[in-house]
Amino acid sequence: MENSISIVSLGGNAILRRGEEGTVEEQFHNADSCMAEVARMLSSGHKVVITHGNGPIVGNIVLRGECARNSIPPMPLFYSDADSEGGIGFMIQQTLYNRLIMIREVKDVVTIITQVVVDADDPAFSRPTKPIGPYYRKEEIEALQRNNGWVMIRQTGGYRRVVPSPMPKRIVEKNVIQRLALEGVVVIAAGGGGVPVVETADGTLRGIDAVIDKDLTTSVLATEIGAERIVILTDVDRVYRDFGTPRQAGLDHVSLAEIKAFHAEGHFPPGSMGPKIMAAIRFLEAGGKRVIITLPELMGKALEGRAGTTIVP
């Protein structure tokens, strides 16, 4: 039916939900709920690329290594990003495969470990902003900062460690992602914002320690593969003005000009809704047709314009 590509982007919080312990069973359960919706979307003819976050999970991978620092060699953050891309990709790949089997839909599903070029001089390397891993209580943070050298910030739900998050500039594997998606293969790509790499003078690549924002990478990928639509699945039903205040008001259908004005007024904080809105603005300004932000279970309705927030040029 459709010849255009849609990108469905799963927030890290859609896979490892706030308040849950974070067991593999919980992660599979959450991934499966999201893939039930994606399978329905595929059965109505959409061509889909899936991207996903890794914030809670890559933080846990790093923490695991730090806890075992006396017995195993350290794993750099960029390698932990690749580790999370593989693990989460496998989980999405299998849960989607199973959901497609259940509805007798025949599709190939594949995960591509994706490298994303960043600038080694990006100021983000000296100003960490990306929250990873678990939430901590106020009384725990002083010791963590002092003993581990962590930079920590306050978020809704507690305090979290932050790491550098440079701007994504180019997706190394974009051609193969586009080719497979246009052939009807479901591609899971750019997980966790992709593995950050820098290009050296001779054109070779090397990993660099950071976690790229998956919404910003999704917008670069969407533009580079000529996708028409990005669907961002997160843990809030839609975007709000004056979020969390008595004046809070949901945004259903908004134009690019309107969302830019709300952004300039400060309705979307960095580290949560801010990057999603920035990603939407960049994608629509580069020729994208539609961005939808909603809960996984509302995706079907949102694609028909009956739920979530839809932003158009």
Ligand SMILES: Nc1ncnc2c1ncn2[C@@H]1O[C@H](COP(=O)(O)OP(=O)(O)O)[C@@H](O)[C@H]1O
């Ligand atoms: N204006 C806003 N409208 C809706 N949600 C907002 C807004 N500002 C901040 N948020 C917060 O953004 C969160 C989603 O962002 P984030 O936690 O980064 O999600 P994910 O990990 O799914 O990408 C919501 O849970 C909500 O608490």
Ligand SMILES: NC(=O)OP(=O)(O)O
């Ligand atoms: N890499 C990334 O943006 O992950 P989250 O969506 O989990 O924050």
